[in-house]
């Protein structure tokens with residue numbers, strides 16, 4: 001069957017609209033703290049650092065788009081206006097002080113404009129504020145051990161098998177659920193200290209904007225302050241061996257009351273505390 005140009009155009013338009021609807025629809029279902037199908041943006045921010053990362057990302061995106069369009073426009077002007085046919089006798093101009101100063105100064109100013117928020121963000125990430133609690137995350141082949149040294153709590157977090165996941169009333173996303181998640185209070189500065197027990201792992205939670213290598217023999221530090229209640233998912237982000245893809249990180253952000261109850265629950269060796277998948281859902285109001 002031969003299609004006319006109009007038919008091809010209409011089909012292409014239809015496909016484009018369908019594609020855009022898919023992308024928009026997919027991200028419309030995005031949930032806090034976890035990836036979504038067809039997601040093309042950063043995950044929704046769950047900490048002030050991630051809010052700033054998102055802002056900086058959007059700022060750079062606008063800037064590079066404007067620069068790219070400007071350079072493209074200049075190229076088009078050159079191609080159309082100054083090709084051999086349109087402009088058979090080229091001008092022999094070589095210098096123009098104003099333009100030379102401008103094309104040196106303006107890029108410098110743009111780079112300074114990028115450097116200021118960039119360094120501010122870097123310092124915010126690296127300069128750890130006074131911490132309300134410290135958690136040590138040790139990467140093992142292939143799971144995480146979490147310790148709350150001030151509260152004498154330590155346990156290992158292992159990914160749920162497909163069978164265990166299927167038994168749950170509201171199963172976590174595939175390959176992201178664990179038997180015991182991290183539990184942290186809302187609006188508190190959490191210092192994460194991380195190390196590797198065997199090889200290099202990497203502790204990463206996208207919604208908090210943290211990703212830091214867990215290196216054997218070293219103690220790396222990072223921090224986050226969760227500002228929204230909920231469950232946040234991350235993964236080991238350093239190729240660490242055969243089961244690298246199967247050592248997810250789950251952080252439950254709860255209010256202070258639930259956090260205190262959880263500590264008592266864990267310290268008395270109970271098994272159905274809120275770190276367990278069905279051990280009481282983190283409440284959605286503070």
Ligand SMILES: [Cu+2]
Nearest residue numbers: 201202236240
């Ligand atoms: Cu790992």
